[in-house]
Amino acid sequence: MSDHWLHCFEGAPQRTLEEGETLFRRDDSVDWAFLVREGRISLRRALRDGALLTLHTTNAGDLVAEASLFAERYHCDAVTEIATTVSMIPKAKLVAHLENVASSDRLSIKAFERTAREVQSLRTRIEIMRRRKVADRLDAYLELFGYPQEGEWVRVADWIGVSPPALYRELARRRLHGANKT
Known part of the structure; x- marks a missing residue:
């Protein structure tokens, strides 16, 4: 993700999670945008057979589940792999920022949404193909x-x-x- 939105998270509240702690669960409402400051978070989906499918791993400087900015509910769990600190802002604030950037940079928010969903799909495909x-x-x-x-x-x-x-x-x-x- 581009660094130009890091300023949206300046002064934002932070939350520190221990290794193995859950930031959000599948089907939780998407109300917040999270930026990893330190640590690592895996986006996982439990399958019926008990196996875990890791859809993506976010590191410091990454947004967590960026495609979820355009969804009502999360499609996976976000679990820390190590002690992790995230900054958090309301989802609506980040979406509004993206819309402002879109209008000033001639970048379509719909194009960003489409790209985020494509990235999400590719991550899923890669993880399935790793089986x-x-x-x-x-x-x-x-x-x-x-x-x-x-x-x-x-x-x-x-x-x-x-x-x-x-x-x-x-x-x-x-x-x-x-x-x-x-």
Whole structure:
């Protein structure tokens, strides 16, 4: 994220969290914008099988879950990896700043929102692709996005980084064992 908004957080209240503490949880209302001053926060989503999917890790100088500025509720948990200090301002204040910058710099707030969502999607995709087994990649995809429409399984294979034959073998295995409806 660009450093030009760091001044928005000057003089903002700070909160210090210990290692393993949660800044926010999935489905919490997005009311605040957080800037990591020191430390590291992982954005995680627990999957049904108990595995944790790390969607992104924020470090000092980064906004936490920037795409959430355009959402009503968080889509993941924010958990500290080490002792961490964040500055916090109301979400509305940062969005208003972005809108002012957008009008003065001819940058569209909608373009920023679209870019933030694309970055969020890419981070998710990378984390899913880091899983070793086709079954684990498919489970994570289905949990996050649900089942595709008929004829779209090839796109799912591409999105999770496996060949279509590998995906079809996994789908056949699941049908054979009655694991799910595909």
